Amino acid sequence: MSGGTARTVRAGRHTGEVHRPDKVLFPKGEGGAQEYTKGDLVDYHRAAAPFMLPHLRGRPLMLERHPDGVDGPRFMQKNTPEHYPDWINRVEVGKEGGTVCHTVCDDSATLLYLADQAALTLHRWLSRAGQVDRPDRMVFDLDPAGDDFEAVREAAWLLGELLDELKLASALMTTGSRGLHVVVPLKGHQAFADVREFAREVAEALAAAHPDRLTTAARKKDRGDRLYLDIQRNAYAQTAVAPFTVRALPGAPVATPISWDQLDDPALHARRWTIADAVDQARTRPWAGVMSRARAMGPARRRLNVLRG
Numbered sequence: 380m381s382g383g384t385a386r387t388v389r390a391g392r393h394t395g396e397v398h399r400p401d402k403v404l405f406p407k408g409e410g411g412a413q414e415y416t417k418g419d420l421v422d423y424h425r426a427a428a429p430f431m432l433p434h435l436r437g438r439p440l441m442l443e444r445h446p447d448g449v450d451g452p453r454f455m456q457k458n459t460p461e462h463y464p465d466w467i468n469r470v471e472v473g474k475e476g477g478t479v480c481h482t483v484c485d486d487s488a489t490l491l492y493l494a495d496q497a498a499l500t501l502h503r504w505l506s507r508a509g510q511v512d513r514p515d516r517m518v519f520d521l522d523p524a525g526d527d528f529e530a531v532r533e534a535a536w537l538l539g540e541l542l543d544e545l546k547l548a549s550a551l552m553t554t555g556s557r558g559l560h561v562v563v564p565l566k567g568h569q570a571f572a573d574v575r576e577f578a579r580e581v582a583e584a585l586a587a588a589h590p591d592r593l594t595t596a597a598r599k600k601d602r603g604d605r606l607y608l609d610i611q612r613n614a615y616a617q618t619a620v621a622p623f624t625v626r627a628l629p630g631a632p633v634a635t636p637i638s639w640d641q642l643d644d645p646a647l648h649a650r651r652w653t654i655a656d657a658v659d660q661a662r663t664r665p666w667a668g669v670m671s672r673a674r675a676m677g678p679a680r681r682r683l684n685v686l687r688g
Contacts, residue, residue: 439481
């Protein structure tokens with residue numbers, strides 16, 4: 380990484396600057412966590428862009444920014460600042476009492492600009508601009524009571540089997556934190572309230588079949604040592620961490636798509652990949668063909684009703 384106070388980068392038709400590229404965003408930490416700078420984050424985004432952008436294009440974003448690195452203050456940015464370049468796309472969406480103008484990341488130049496802004500983690504909507512009230516993704520967050528990844532692995536297999544029975548395609552992603560996300564592509568015909576209710580029905584059916592291991596209890600005190608099947612992201616204006624985004628944790632772990640075959644890998648854990656090697660995993664195309672297999676929710680709901688008796 381070169382020194383100096385700024386570094387010029389070009390992406391597509393746009394040229395920009397990375398300010399203070401040597402600024403440490405991820406300091407060395409316990410357990411051998413590597414140090415990474417803002418320049419390293421930019422380099423990762425440049426390499427990961429072909430794999431990230433299909434999951435970002437057209438979607439409102441909430442940006443998790445850490446201007447002084449992961450050890451400094453954090454703020455969540457919904458509204459796009461006026462000083463952002465005109466070529467960065469935006470979408471204005473309704474909220475109670477007004478609107479919010481979200482950033483939309485449609486190209487590599489925007490991705491690099493956001494890295495320069497120390498937007499470490501990109502949280503995306505499950506719907507797209509133009510149809511923000513109709514999600515085309517449904518997400519189950521498998522959240523263990525502790526740092527028990529074996530419980531996460533087991534829950535993922537159980538949920539995957541149920542979704543197969545419902546004839547819904549599903550994809551796995553490490554969160555870069557503690558658990559896994561199971562992502563289901565949808566046709567985008569239903570409102571958020573309907574998708575959320577269906578996700579709740581699926582989670583409750585699974586928890587009822589395995590009450591000693593799984594729970595849908597929102598309050599931690601009600602969960603005990605059971606894994607929480609979290610469906611809260613399936614709501615208007617809620618977000619989920621984007622595939623291949625970096626988490627604001629020591630060592631710069633990455634939320635990384637994996638194949639179902641990889642779920643049995645004993646080396647797998649929620650922080651398995653970092654900005655040093657996540658692109659290598661991306662090149663294996665772990666979600667190949669899955670996101671194009673979107674289904675309507677109605678038939679799946681009828682199958683679930685039959686299964687539940």
